[in-house]
Amino acid sequence: xxxxxxxxxxxxxxxxxxxxxxxxxxxxxxxxxxxxxxxxxxxxxxxxxxxxxxxxxxxxxx
Numbered sequence: 659x660x661x662x663x664x665x666x667x668x669x670x671x672x673x674x675x676x677x678x679x680x681x682x683x684x685x686x687x688x689x690x691x692x693x694x695x696x697x698x699x700x701x702x703x704x705x706x707x708x709x710x711x712x713x714x715x716x717x718x719x720x
Contacts, residue, residue, distance in 0.1 A: 659696045660686050667716055668703040675701060 662682060670678075683697050706717035 659698060660690060660692050662686065662697070662699045663702065664699065665702045665704065667706055667709055669706075 664678075664682070679699050679701070682699060683694055686692060686697050687694050707715050709716045
């Protein structure tokens with residue numbers, strides 16, 4: 659059972675998340691041969707003030 663964890667910053671629409679999950683499922687199934695019904699995806703959305711790059715919070719970027 660493939661288990662995929664995706665961490666991303668919040669703000670994408672439900673439709674965008676749906677499409678991403680469908681695309682990731684297709685890629686995993688194609689490349690591993692796993693049945694789609696066995697592929698699990700966990701989405702972790704973070705607030706912009708909970709993620710930093712080079713010491714700068716994403717919420718502080720212009």
